[in-house]
Amino acid sequence: MQRIDAQEAMKLYREANLFDLADQATEVRMANGDPEAVTYIIDRNINYTNICITPCKFCAFFRIPGHEEGYVLPEDTIDAKIDELVELDGTQVLLQGGLHPDLPFSYYTDMISRLREKYPRINVHGFSPPEIVHFVNVSGMSLEKVLQDLWDAGQRSIPGGGAEILSDRVRRKLAPTKCTGQEWLDVMETAHNIGYTSSATMIFGHIETLEERIDHLERLRQVQERTNGFTAFICWPIQSDNTPMKGMKVGAYEYLRMQALGRIYLDNFPHIQSSWVTMGDQVGQLALRFGADDMGGTMMEENVVSAAACTHRTNEERIRRLIAESGFRPQRRNTFYEYQPYREIKETVGAAA
Numbered sequence: 001m002q003r004i005d006a007q008e009a010m011k012l013y014r015e016a017n018l019f020d021l022a023d024q025a026t027e028v029r030m031a032n033g034d035p036e037a038v039t040y041i042i043d044r045n046i047n048y049t050n051i052c053i054t055p056c057k058f059c060a061f062f063r064i065p066g067h068e069e070g071y072v073l074p075e076d077t078i079d080a081k082i083d084e085l086v087e088l089d090g091t092q093v094l095l096q097g098g099l100h101p102d103l104p105f106s107y108y109t110d111m112i113s114r115l116r117e118k119y120p121r122i123n124v125h126g127f128s129p130p131e132i133v134h135f136v137n138v139s140g141m142s143l144e145k146v147l148q149d150l151w152d153a154g155q156r157s158i159p160g161g162g163a164e165i166l167s168d169r170v171r172r173k174l175a176p177t178k179c180t181g182q183e184w185l186d187v188m189e190t191a192h193n194i195g196y197t198s199s200a201t202m203i204f205g206h207i208e209t210l211e212e213r214i215d216h217l218e219r220l221r222q223v224q225e226r227t228n229g230f231t232a233f234i235c236w237p238i239q240s241d242n243t244p245m246k247g248m249k250v251g252a253y254e255y256l257r258m259q260a261l262g263r264i265y266l267d268n269f270p271h272i273q274s275s276w277v278t279m280g281d282q283v284g285q286l287a288l289r290f291g292a293d294d295m296g297g298t299m300m301e302e303n304v305v306s307a308a309a310c311t312h313r314t315n316e317e318r319i320r321r322l323i324a325e326s327g328f329r330p331q332r333r334n335t336f337y338e339y340q341p342y343r344e345i346k347e348t349v350g351a352a353a
């Protein structure tokens, strides 16, 4: 299938029959990955702090500095979570937090090097671009130096959070003090040039136009042409409950169209992740017929801390079932999309069982 431009994408999104979009997305998906497999990763989210100086209108997670519910996780709490992940055969910890005003840059490099030394088999998928831009501001160092220091500490990949919609018109309204769209792209391009891989995200269905969604895809595609450092693209509709943007909803139909368009437009991206956690099991399965070839991570329900082992097992079994029912072979992977063996965990794990 030939590459499409922004005008063609606009027309496709507005006019194409849903099943034609699915067929075209599937054609690109089959050309980019293992046609028989759908991958997933055993991972765990750790939000090391919820204190943040950049209040985004769609975020229900952050607390302003001084708030009684603000926290910075102690080392032993972080380690206890990773111990569980190791016990469960996990390979990735997704480490993200708010933009804390008082933590020095050395806090982050020390955390990475400590975790890499203690858990050499766990990849620290850490710090989305807004956090990295914050580290630049906190440290007074260049972006290159910040990323190089994190690399030297042992970090190898960056999650694609904080992209939302890259248009600055949108960003000024939703998150006026967060990094700009160009800064987000600069973090990724600079990181790719050092050797990092990263994912890319898009949150849609709020105040953006279709043109701005397609511009977002175009800017990602251009960086990927130069670096080939993005491993995957994930899009999902805004989750606005408990935020000032409550009430904004996008349904499954629009999500599936958008994901299919993303697969078609980002023809230089190797993988597309289904957003089954936000869209539900059935739509998550349908997404596999609309261009997705990956189900993301197992440990999305980070808040269910006391039932972590149970959550893992349920989620892995659930993901494998969803994939198999959709006609694909479930395949564990690591952050870098290298296949990992599946080892069924039969024994009782942790306190939750």
Ligand code: SF4
Pocket: 052, 053, 054, 055, 056, 059, 060, 061, 062, 097, 098, 099, 130, 175, 178
């Ligand atoms: S920067 Fe991140 S943590 Fe802070 S308010 Fe925005 S989305 Fe939430």
